[in-house]
Ligand code: ATP
């Protein structure tokens with residue numbers, strides 16, 4: 001519908017001059033600009049030229065009659081409000097006219113007040129319609145306006161230090177700021193309007209942005225960030241989000257590009273620092289641990305229980321520290337990309353047997369059963385550093401023992417699937433709440449609840465496991481149900 005009207009303009013179509021002029025007087029006092037016609041044809045002609053908003057239409061006229069004029073006005077589809085004027089005797093005509101789209105009717109003869117009330121109501125309705133339309137227009141204005149608009153928002157986007165790129169639902173770029181061009185080394189005078197591929201060379205990122213632009217992601221939390229590794233040791237972090245309209249419909253995507261090179265460099269320094277410090281701490285601590293153990297052994301029979309307790313606690317704490325430092329060392333090695341020290345063929349079945357043997361003592365202390373089931377023997381070996389592999393399975397089985405109540409069951413399976421060796425560590429312990437599933441692979445993350453409160457640990461086990469599995473080109477997955485148990489699956493490729 002083309003709603004092109006001026007709420008200040010009224011047309012009176014009536015064959016009786018007295019009525020025409022009378023209406024004109026009243027309407028003029030209401031600040032309307034009034035047009036008059038004595039015939040339907042004449043009225044329609046005026047409508048062709050003037051953006052009239054309201055028409056007062058007499059039903060009984062010579063020439064084409066009111067009903068026909070009404071029909072033609074409706075066909076114009078301009079949102080014009082028609083107020084029909086009829087005699088008492090023709091109430092049916094009024095009803096018929098309303099059915100055909102007239103807005104209201106006034107019986108003839110009418111009092112000036114009657115006309116005022118009806119016309120005022122029509123004017124108010126027009127005003128509201130216009131306002132709604134304006135809002136609708138604003139809403140509909142596409143993202144494309146962003147680029148040309150001289151708005152303050154545009155100025156702000158232009159001056160942001162972060163790169164900003166906006167795409168529409170077709171993945172076409174509608175806006176990009178100078179920082180974006182600078183970060184990605186694009187020409188300064190590059191304009192929006194092209195396909196995303198002409199601005200971002202990383203195929204994966206392009207695909208992600210197009211997916212978001214088309215409204216594929218409903219939950220923002222599911223949208224992954226993307227790291228770009230550029231020449232010259234530069235790192236960029238890209239974060240994209242859908243741009244939503246008023247009704248939460250997707251209008252496109254906005255991508256934010258941040259230069260994280262400095263952060264990366266600091267991270268590297270930190271990793272090196274941690275590696276160095278832990279390395280330096282490990283040997284003196286081991287010495288202290290040994291000396292404490294000796295002192296504890298050599299203690300006289302007469303030593304007080306308290307002395308013994310203090311010493312053994314000190315010994316336990318040092319042991320804990322050494323293991324934490326070991327974890328930190330492993331981690332920093334993994335981060336530096338030197339996880340697999342020297343790869344050699346490892347028989348995973350044999351490795352698992354010895355780990356299960358070794359950890360069986362811990363399980364037995366908690367009255368848990370720890371069993372190993374191997375299928376598809378003889379199994380091929382895997383190229384890896386045996387210590388790293390031991391760390392993977394050892395950590396998973398230790399976790400299963402730690403996070404399962406006394407008397408529980410821990411089962412370890414090993415078999416071959418396709419080109420992978422699969423190990424499943426399954427327990428019927430406390431389980432992990434779904435919302436922590438991703439978190440547990442983060443460094444130092446530990447789930448805190450009633451069950452785990454008294455279990456000590458540093459939260460480095462799983463990040464180490466994941467780091468090693470990734471570096472071996474493998475895959476790790478976890479399934480869990482709180483109160484029922486947890487099952488970790490590790491796939492490692494057979495080379
Ligand atoms: P450590 O560094 O000594 O291994 P940790 O065991 O707390 O400390 P992770 O091995 O990384 O650290 O495990 C992280 C968290 O995941 C644990 O704190 C625990 O809450 C949860 N978790 C891991 N394995 C299981 C499991 N089999 N059952 C239930 N929760 C588990």
Ligand code: MG
Nearest residue numbers: 399457461462
């Ligand atoms: Mg652990």
